[in-house]
Structure formats: C-alpha cells, structure tokens
Amino acid sequence: MTSQNEDSAPIEIEAWLNSKASWLRAAAHDLITYRRMPDVTGIDALADHCLQEAAKELSQDSAPLVPGAIAGTPGRGGLRLERLFDIRGVNALGDQAHLELGEADLAVVYGPNGSGKSGYARLTKHLCGARIAGPMYGHVFLDATENPTAAVKIRAMDQKGPASQASELTWDMGKGPLPELKAIPVFDSATSVEFGDKATSATHMPRPMVFMGRLIEISDRVGANLRQRADLLVNQLPQLNADLSQSKAAATLRELLKLKAQDAAIDAACGVSDQERVERVTLEAALAQPNPSVLHTKVVKQLDQLAKHKQSALDREAATSVDQVNAIIAARADAIGKREAASTHAMAFFDKVPLRGVGEEVWRRLWVAAEAYSTASAYPDHEHPNVEEGARCVLCQQELGADAKARMLGFSEFIQNKLQADAAAAETYLNDQVKALQSVPDEQVWATVSQTIGLDVAVGESLRVAVDARTTALKVASDLADVPSVDWSVWHVAHAKRIADLELERDQLARLIDVEGRRASQERLLDLRGKEWLAANVSAIKAEVKRLTAVAKFDAAIRLTSTKTLTTKNNEIASAELAQGFCDRFNAEMGKLGGKGLPVVMKHKSQGKGRFTFCAELLAPKQRVENCEVLSEGEQRLIALAAFLADATGSDRSIPIVFDDPISSLDQRFEEAVAARIAELAESRQVIVFTHRLSLLALLQDAHEKRIGKGFKARCKVIAIGREGHQTGVPSLVNTFSLKPKPGLGQLISEMGAAKRLEPKLRQMALKDACSPFRILVERTVEVHLCANIVGRFRREIKTMGVLKKLAAIEPADCIVIDDLMSKYSAFEHSQPDETPTHLPDIDEIIADASKLRDWINDFDKRTKTAA
Template sequence: MTSQEEGSAPIEIEAWLNSKTSWLRAAAHDLITHRRMPDEAGIDALADHCLQEAAKELSQDSALLEPGAIAGTPGRAGLRLERLFDIRGVNALGDQAQLELRDADLAIVYGPNGSGKSGYARLTKHLCGARLAGPMHGHVFLGATEKPAATVEIRAIGENGPAAETSELAWDLANGPLPELKAIPVFDTVTSVEFGDNATSATHMPRSMVFMGRLIEISDRVGANLRKRADLLVKQLPQINADLSQSQAAKTLRGLLKPNVQDATIDAACSVSDQERVDRVALEAALAQANPAELHSKVVKQLEQLAKSKQSALDREGATSADQVNAIIAARAGATGKRTAASAHATAFFNKVPLKGVGEEVWRRLWAAAEAYSKASAYPDHEHPNVDEGARCVLCQQELGTDAKARMLGFSEFIQNKLQADAAAAETYVSDLVKTLPITPDEQVWATVSQAVGLDVDVGEVLRVAADARTSALKTASDVADVPSVDWSVWHVAHAKRTADLELERDQLAGLIDVEGRKASQERLLELRGKEWLAANVSAIKAEVKRLTVVARLETAIRLTATNTLTTKNNEIASAELAQGFCDRFNAEMRKLGGKGLPVVMNHKSQGKGRFTFCTELLAPKQDVHKREVLSEGEQRLIALAAFLADATGSNRSIPIVFDDPISSLDQRFEEAVAARIAELAESRQVIVFTHRLSLMALLQDAHEKRVEKGSKVRCKVIAIGREGQQTGVPSSVDTFSLKPKPGLGQLVSDMGAAKKLEPKFKQMALKDACSTFRILVERTVEIHLCANIVGRFRREIKTMGVLKKLVAIEPPDCIFIDDLMSKYSAFEHSQPDETPTHLPDPDEIIADATALRAWIDDFEKRAKSAADGKAAA
C-alpha cells in the first residue's frame, strides 16, 4: 500500500486498465493529459470511440498506459483564504467586520465571548459546506432582515507555488456553499460529536481512487450518451392490427424484426401476389354473407351460364374464324370461276341462235315450263325434248324439222351442261356458307352479355361492332384483305377472370357451408390480410430493422461502459489504500495528540462502490457498551479530533483546515499536544483557528515559536476581534497578541496621528480602542521586557536559560513607571463610580505615553543586557 500523502498510485492500475477496452484507455489518457473531466464534446468523442469498438470498426486501438502514469497526474490545485469581507446579514457581525488572512499560515482568530467569533465560525462553515453547518440568522435583536452574504478572496496554489493573482468569490446563503471551498474541512463541536459517535465516510480519497472514480463517472456519462442516442432512434413502424397479432404475419414480423436482416429476406417474406389479393377480397365478401348456401347455388348457376356464354362466343368466333373466312372466300372464288366457264360455253352456243336472250333467266323459265308441259301432257312417255319422227314443238305445236330438232337438242344439251351445273352448285355452296354466318345481336343484348362476363360495356360494344363488320364483309368479300379482323381476347380475358372469380367464390362459399370450413376460411383470410399488411409496410419494416441494427450496436457499446469491473477494482483499491490508510492515519494522529494509550480502535465497513464508513469503538471490551458511556468528554474530544485529522489529511491537496475551539474538555497535556499538531499542520497548509481562550492562543503561539526555532518558515498571525456597540467581529487596529511591544507602540502612535483628523464620534471610538490596546501593550512589556519572557501567560514552560540574569536590571523607578501606566489605562477598561468619572486622554497624550514607553524599553533592554553580560563575565 502506498501512502495517500505521498500522492502515488499502484503501478498495477495502469496494467489493469491496459487489459480493458480501448475506449476506457482513451478516457484515461484524456484524464492524464488534460487533468480535467471531459466536456460534452469529449464525451461524444469517447462515445463514438466506444461505438466503433463495439462494431469492431476501430482503425487503431488506444495506446497502452505507461506504468506510473496515474501516479504522475497532478492533483487539484490547492488554495489559501486571503480575506473574508463585505459580510452582511450574518449574526451581529457589523459593517467593519472582516478577516485579513493573507500572510498567515497559522491564523488565530481570537475574541472573547460576544465578540463575534462564533459568527465568523458559522459563516466559515456555511462557506465551506461543513457537516451540519446549522441555521444562519442575521442580527435578531435589531430585527435585521438582510440575507446572509459575504465575499471571499482566495489564492490558488499550483505546482509552482501560490498564484500571483487572487480571485474573489461572492457567497450568499440561498446558493449554498462555494464549490471552490467545499473541500475545506471544518472542526467544531458538531463535527466532534459526529466523528466521535457516528459512522462517517471519508472526505478525501487516494489519487488512484479519485482516478477510478472519475473513470466510473465518465463511463456513466458515456453510457448515458449512448442511451440518449438510442432513445432518439424512435420506432416508426406502425403497430400490427390487434386481430392480426396471433396470425402467421405477426410471427413473420417478429422473425424479421432483428438486427442485420437483409432487405432481400424482408422483400421475400413481405410479398403478396395479385391472386392472393383477389382471394382476400373474395373471402371477405364470402364471410360477410348471411346465407352462404343460397349464394353458393346462385354462383353455381352463374358459372353454368358463363359456360354457355363461352360456348356461344366460341361458336361466334369460330364462324368468322380465319379458316372460315378463307373457306368462304375460296368458295366464292370457285363459284365465280365455274360460272365464268359455263358462261363462256353458253356464249359460244348462243352465238349460233338467231334470237337473243337464250340462256337468260326468262328463257330458262320458258324452257322449264315447256319441259314441264311436255312431260305432263304432250309427251309424258318421252324425255324432253321429244325429237322423234313426227314430234311437234310443245309451244308452237308445229312439226319439228331437221333444223328444229337439232336446235331443240342443242337447247337441251345447254340446259344439262356440266359447267352450268357445277357453277350452280358452287354458287349454292357459297350461299349456304353465308347463311351459316352468325347474326349480330343488338346493342342492348350484347351489353347484357358483356356485363355478365365482366367485360366493360364500351369495350364490349367495340367488339360487337367489329364482329358485325367482319360478318357483313364476309357476305360479299372476294379477298381476305377485305375482311376486317376481330380481337376476341378481351372477351376471353374478361370471361376467364369472371369465371375464376366465381369459381373462387363458389369454392369459398362451399367451405363456409360447414363450421370447420368457415373456420379454415377465417384463418386463411387472416393470413392473407397479414400478408397484405406486411407488403404495405415493407419500407417501414426495413427502416425498423435498420433502427434495430443501430440500436443493437449501441447496446453492445453500452455494455462496454458497464462499471462493474471498475467498481470492483475501486473496492480493492479502497480496501487497500482508503480503509487501511484511514485507520493508519487515525492511529498516527492518536499518537501525535497524546492518546496512544486510549483503548479505542478505528474500524471500517464497506458500503459498496468503493465507499467505506469509519467508526471508533472500544478496544476488546468485556461488555458490549458504547464508548461514550466509558470515556471522559476530553477523551472523546481527542478521539474525534484524531478521526477528523485522519480524514482531513487524506488528501495531499494543500487546502486550509478550520478549527472552532478544538480543545474544549481537554486537559493541559492534551491541549499542548493539539496545539503542537495544529502548528505542524501549518507547515503544509493554511490553518485557521477560531477561539475565545487566551490559553489556546498562547499554546499555539508557543508551539509555532518552537518550530520557528527549528527553522520553520510558517507565519503565525493573531487576529483579535471585538465588539463596538451592537456590532461584533470588528478587528483590532493593533495586533497586540502577535506584535512585540515596540512595533505595537509604533503602530499605535501612527494610528493616533490619524485619529486627530476623525470626526468626534469616530475619534471617541478610536481613543477608547487605543487605551485598551495600550494597556495590553503595557502588559506585554511586563512579560517580554521587564520579566525577560521567563514566564508567559497560559504557557506551561518557564524559560530561564540565558535570560534569568536580566532580572537584576530591574530598579524601583522601573516598577513605578510601569505601575503608573497600568493604573492610568486600566481605568478605561474597568467600570468606575459615577462620582469619579474617567475622561479619555487626547491623541497627543497617548502618543506621549507610547513614546515614553518605547524609550523606557530601549533603556531597560540596554541595562538588562549589560547586567546579564556583567554577571556572565563574573
């Protein structure tokens, strides 16, 4: 273990930190380099470092800490209290109240009861945030309402010593203690009871613990920074519908909402087909039906009607199909060709006939009538025409000659010609084909059909007009190019969709007819609705996955800021350095204060996170009793002082220590030990002691002088305060307790010169104060010069070495001179009868007496030295 006063930290702290995270080492480097806690920008940078480390994206780890780096980190700067002034609203402290503490390493603030010493002590406790500082009031007897306030002048102490400039701190009760002074320990009666009776925490910690504590604080701040970043990543994904919470979609969503899920995976899991959307609509419609069985029958009939419509459409499309069109065009072309051939043959025949018109329609009817008459009446037993011998023309009934018979046979052959028959047959075939062409329905009928198959009415009308045009063209067209085309695909697509929709509805309605089927349909509907929800929110799901990925990285980084290991290490350091160090310092203080033999021991108890409480207990008592029931008040006070000093010296920072009457209930032996310890403390820090006891003041001065004799450079200053009317805390104009008589008299002469110019009221006050001061200086003259400082008031030691021989220089005129001055100036310190009032001397009279006393001191010192030297020579 290393001593806290040495300001060192165990080397293994650096080695231990080197085994931890990179960002924590970065924080340690910052503390060592900048010697202060990081600001918000620094915390942001450390949080970024931690986040990169958690994501394994650090380009380079932080450098390792060098052994002893923490030990070499300078602590906080020390300070001194230079001045306390501008005091308002604090007890009865008046306008002139102030404490001039500059140039005082050991400042003794002395004042009798009612002088304002307690007011200064209370003010100091509030300035420093002392334990149980108590309430603060103004001058209650004057009804003062001014709020307590004061100004403190301080001087910082750095590595190179005290700063050249001072700074002033304004304090008021409402704002609490001054942060710069909160580390200053204050000992008073309340503190004595607390340290003596209660378990208390250590105020100061070893440097390694302070360093670890700061790392813990930084870890908490970095963790909070990262948590704040995570909190700002607000979830934007809508909540899935309550009725879908148990669906497959909800399970799929829970499976997707994880860090690092790829977009492709999300797209695949959140897709929904057009058919599934149709199925969802149909299912919803089906489930909404009150009587699914009745609707099922209706849908079945619709499907049957659609089947008929399809066949009709197919027939209509087939009747004008490309093959049919080609057949009709080809038949018409064939019939035309055959008719042309027959006509050519007839033309050649008819050119031989004298009369025109043979072969035409009228002629053909005439021939047909003649043939019918011949078979029925004229020559029933002969084929027409009868050209036997003697046969006659059935029209003119003349006997047929040779030419006539030949002409009749020619007519018969013309009528029965094969070319004519083929042409007629071909024309009949064409006519039959045309007759098979479908009749185009009217607009209203076709609109009804279109609606039935789900075809838009306007689109259906366009199709009807096109089909009618194709049919009409086929009746006369002789070329395929003359026949317009018809696109029946729109009809078939609409019909197929309508059929599919009705088939789906039929199947879904069929499933709803029984209970199990309805349940399955409901489950299927939930599944489809869930898939549509996923598809509709796919972008939000991707955004949420990205958010979760970032949050996961942040949470990983936050885990790197956990303080568990830091706290455990801090507890180890605390146990080794803080707890044991506190106990060791207590034991050392007990020895210095003269309480080594007291049967007490300092025990400690861990409170976790490097915190310990300390309490003094009786050492191995045979009965379980409290020490207050056994030890005297003085012993308890001494133990409390030792505990307080063990705590106050736990820091190597040079800050003041304040005592308010520390030796109450102590006997002479302990008082001297306490005074010696306070004087020793003043070697390393400023010490301020408030007291109303002249004995303590004398003991402190004596302890200081002993250290000065051994080469100490500590400066001791006594500040005497008193009361002026209703105001207390007024400092004495002459430091009668610290100054030697001659310098004090010189200062008094100077003050009286200035008093001549004062107004009567203030002049009277100055004269009264001067008389009191003069009387004290006369007393000090008796002690230091007349009696050669052999015996000092409240001083235990009697000094005779080298000075006892000076007493032989005392002569009766010396005694008379001193006695006259004491009598004259005592009158202004003590009450006098009204019949013989005293009048204050004027400034010139006081100056004359002070000058006379200084002259006497010079003369007497010469005689005393001569007498001492003469006796020594003898």
C-alpha cells in the first residue's frame, strides 16, 4: 500500500470495490466523475439501484473501476489570501486598517503592542474558523457596538498556477467562518495548548480516506433513504383480539403471512358460512356473561341512570320551550316598557335639575349609598333625607338651604314613585326568570352522558352547542325569531334505543341458565369468532402479505448499505496512511524544529470509521504524568508547533498557513529553527505571520534571504502597522523593515512630496508618521552601509567574508552625518522628558535630510568599493 505522501490511492482499493455491490461501484463512479457528493436526487437514484440489485431485478451491473481511478481524481485546488479590507467592529481596527498580502509568499505583519496586530490575528481566526477562535469585541473603550464584518480578496490556485480572476468574500461574524477559508490552519496560543497537551483529531485526510469516508457517508444516506421508504409501508392489518391469539384462526393467519400466500389461498383459508355466523350469535348470547345475576343488577342500575338522564333532558328542554321563551320575552318587554314609563316620569320631574343623569342607574346607586350612610351614621334617628333645621348634605357636608331641602324631598318622592317600583319589580321578575335558566354542562360532562345513552359524541356536542346558543340568546332576545331552535329528537332516539337494548339484555339475563358442555361451547365460540375476523379482514391480510414482501426487499437492500466492510477497509487505510503518516510528519517536523532530542512520542487512537485522535506523550516515563508537569513552556510550544505542522501539511492543497506569535517561550536556537521552517513552508504555500517581536521579524527575513541564496524564489513582505489616535492596524507609509535604506529613503521622499498637497491636518499627521520611519532608516543605514552589514540586530552570525575592508572607508565626517541625523530624529523613536519639547520639522526639511542621507550613501558606497 502506497503512502499518502506519494499522492496515490492503493491500487487494491479499486479492485476491492469491484468485488462489492454494484450500487456502491455506481456511487464510486459518480464521485470520480462529478467530484462532488450526490444530492437528494442522486441518493434516490442510488437507492433505486440498490433496491433493484437486492431484488435481483437489475438489468445491468455497474462497470468495474479502473485501477488508479481514485488516485487520478483531482483534489481541491489551493488558494491565496490577497487582501483583507473594509474591516468594521473588530477591536480597535480603524477605517484605514487593511492588509495587502497578494505579492507575498511569506507575509510578516509586524506591530508593537497596541498597534492592532492582535486585532488582525483575531479577525483571521474568525475568518478561517480556528479551533479556538475566542470572543470578538469592538472598540470597548469607545462603547462600539457595530457588528464585526470584513471583506477578503482571495485567488484560487490550481496545477497551472493562480486563477486570472480574484474573488471577494464578505464576512459577517453572525454567519460564522467563511466556508472557502475553513481549511486554513491557524496557530496561536490556544492552538498550542490543544495540540501540546490534548488529544486532537487530524484536520486533513489522505485522499483514499477522503474517498472512502465519502462512500461511508453515501452508504449511510442511501440506507437512511431505504429505511424511510420502508417506514412508509405501514402495517394496516388490524390487531387480532387477545382472546383469539391461541385460536385456530391465529395459527392460520401466521401461516399465511409466513408463506406470503397468494390471493387464492388467502380467500380459501378465510371463508365463513351464514350458518356459522348464526351459530356464533347463539353461542355468544348464552355464554358471553359468566355471572348473569351480577350483570343483571348492573343493567338495572344503568336503566335507572338513563331514566334520570331522560328527566334531566326533559327539564332542560322544557326550560327553553317555546312557551317559556315567549314568557321570558314578554317579561323582558314588560320590564322595558315600565322602565321607559318611569324614565319618562323622571325626565319630566327632573327637567329643571341642573345636572344630567339624575335617575339613572349610577345616580340610583349614589342615592342608596347616601341613604345607607345617613340612617346608619349621620342621622340614625331621622328618615332619609333629613331636612330639619340645621341638617347637612350627607355627601358634601354643607348645610341644606331651602332649595336644597326641596330638591332632596323631590328626589325622595321620585325614588318612592310607584312607576319606579313597578319598573323595578318587572326587572326583578325578568332577572329571576333568566337566572332560572339551567346552565349548560361543560363539554366533558355532556360527552359522558352522550356516551351513556349511545349517542355519537360529535352529534351530542352539536346538540350541546345548539342548546347553549338557545339559552344564551334567550338572556337578551326580545323576539322569538332571535332565539335559535333546538332539535332534541336525536337525543331522544338514541336514548330510546339504548333503553330498548338494555331492557332486552335485562330480560335475557333473567332467563339465562347454565348448560352442560359450557367449555366446549366457549372453544367453539372462539373458533367461530376467529373465522369471522379472518373473513372481515381478507383485504387487509392480502395487503399485509404484499407489504411484507416489499419490506423483505428493502431489508435485503439495506443490508447492502452496511458500512461495516467500508469502515474496516477505511481503518486499514487510516492506520497505514493517516495515523502513521501523521506520526511520521510529526517526527520530521520535530527534527526540522530542532526538537529531535525531546523525550516525546506521538500516539494515535482509533475512534471508529477511520477517525483517529493524536496526542503527544512523554516517552517511557516511569510514572504517569502530564506533559505540562515535566516539560518547559518552550518545549511544550515546540511540540505543539510540530503537531500543528504535521496536521497542516497533511493536505496536498496549497492553502495558506497562519501563525500568531509562534515563538513564545522558545530560546534562540528553537526560534531560528522555527523561522527557517516557516521560510521553507513559504516555498509551497502562502504563510502569514503576525508578530510583535522584532527578533522574529529579523529571523524570518534572514531565513528567507538564505533560501533566496540557495535559488528559491519565494517572496517575503513585511507589513508594519501602527496606531493613529483611537484607530489601530494602520499600515505604515514607509516599509522600513522590508526595504533597504536607499529604496526606503526614495519612498519617504516621494511620500513627503505627495503630503505637500494634503490639507493642514492631514499634512501634520503625515509628518508625524514620517519621522519615526526616517529614524529607523538612519539606524538601518548604520547597519547595512556604515557597518557593511557585518552585524545585524537579532542575527546570530557575524558576516566578515569580503566585507571587513569596507570599514576602512569610514571617515570622521561620516560619523558626524550619521550622528547628527540620529540625534535630530531620536525624539520620534524614543521617549523624551517633559522639559525637552519635541518640534516637528517641516516637509521640506525632512525631504532635505532624506536626500542628504541618500547622497551620503551613494558617496560612501563608492568609497567602500574602492577600499574593498
């Protein structure tokens, strides 16, 4: 079996699949041809194929797979990240924050603390769906609540190279990672903990495993499809009564179903004659009840209960009869008429009363309340109203004048008026008649009574609704036409039938006596009932036989979709290619990262269906301990890096790899090894490194230059970012870390020339941004030109071959030029005391200084060539 690194599937996979089911080969052909998983229609077609194969109805088997067909299936293409822009709601990253990555195979995003480097790193983890992406917030110090969004420009890669057209994707945090970027691995501190001390699963699978895994998924889906179809074949055969389970009919039924009998055989076995039906009725009447006296008593009680229900129904029917309805309507008309007469009298009496509403219901309640208060508390010894000398109103407490006393007496006379009394009496009579109407029982009680008398529950409920509607209407109706009618006949018919049935049963039980041969008669009754059951369900039995025949075909087809053999084969491939391949890559990475001597070993554990978890463990410890309890943080970080790279390089896709400060806790030796490995990775895929360490930046640049010296062509780009006010992630105007001093000075001069055309506020910002890069370019001039690049910051080696003689060209004037510029611009790179104010030079001054330094470099380089 070949390994994954050879990028080919084992030839025996095709041969092995050729020995399996035809439908499975059809699925494999589709995967190879269309390079995608089947949709719902495709699964239906495969299920049909499998079903025909199981039923031996397949017209033609699928063609065998050609050896090497799986290996020849093109893998997914690679991609590159070209631009990250239009960022909103991500930490303190501002409107100007963007990253141009298209021209870099190795992109190093450098920024000191607070520059926005971590914001970019967090955004990248969310874009790519990192294992532990962490929370995402806006600018918390500005109370920003904008939803995190960003735009990404990517370019697809294939065997011919990058695609001609790039694609732009829009990311919204609420929608999760971008599907196109989810395969991009990201290494950070959280990933380091996961890979270094926990069991993790491999992200990238060998192509044969991916292919077999897809076949397993297809098999599961086809099996589920077949099971869903089989589940639709519901058993419609009624359940045989429990007392018939041991009868001859039950045995006959089991035999018919087991043999999947033909329709003619079913008809012959399920016949019953009229004579047998009469015999069954006669036996059932005599033997159905084992204790006639007890049942007789029970039936008598039921008859008594039915009589009570009958009387209740008659009472309810009488309460809403036409005569009663007319009486209530007449009472309502009488009450309304008398109230109108009393109101007319009141209106005439109170026409001169200054306030409206006197005599109405609210006013009456007020009068009654005032009368109760007067007789109980205010004037208990006087009739209400008290109009004697000095009497006061019981409501406003003011002394009653002559007009008030006359008005109070008038009110009293109105209350005691006979018209009012007649109206009140008529209304009371009406209310009593309405209250006398019986309330309609609730739905459950009515349904119980309906069942008792043998009335269909739905019909009974319709009657209850009609009675309720008639009763409700009667409470307000003023005309007989307003009251819905009710037909009680269905209730009385059902009640009469039930009475007749029970009376007949009562008489039969009274006459019932025991006879010899009771047990034989009971057995004969069971046989007869069983035969009648079979005869009544002939159609259902035939349908069940057909269903069982169809279910047997589905069961056979479902067995063809079993994933057991696929899983076993996939496990074999996984053990040979995934598990061992992952471990081999881990060991190789440990060697490249300088950790070959660390006492760790990569272990793997099968999780079934070709899935494995991996965990780095201590090599042969004498006691059980965790890695973190023995290894240093640097050693744990190195192991995590090796495991991460073993996983990331398991795919043959050329996809980017992202690192966020990968060298934390590593010593110089390991840092250099990591930088060299990252530079090597950039030859085969895009690598993006976020860091705030100048040392790592220098190491990566040095490692890249060494590979360039060996003929490799990967492009390295350093993107320096910084802060402008509250906004972070802003790219620097001059890339002082990527460019050598002369090109950097040229770019600075060009930028300053363009800044002259800016508005004063923007011109001032451009000046501030230019001073610090210029100071760095002066420092780089000392390293690269004045000191002939013999030593470099954060670089281990000292380069002397062919360059020491260049130092002889240094003159005191050279030192003065450099010293003056270093002193002048030091305030913009290093903090200064408050008593030493810092003044910005103007644009022309910066251009002049940059031109002066560039001219000095040209002159000094000529002298160093002469000296060398």
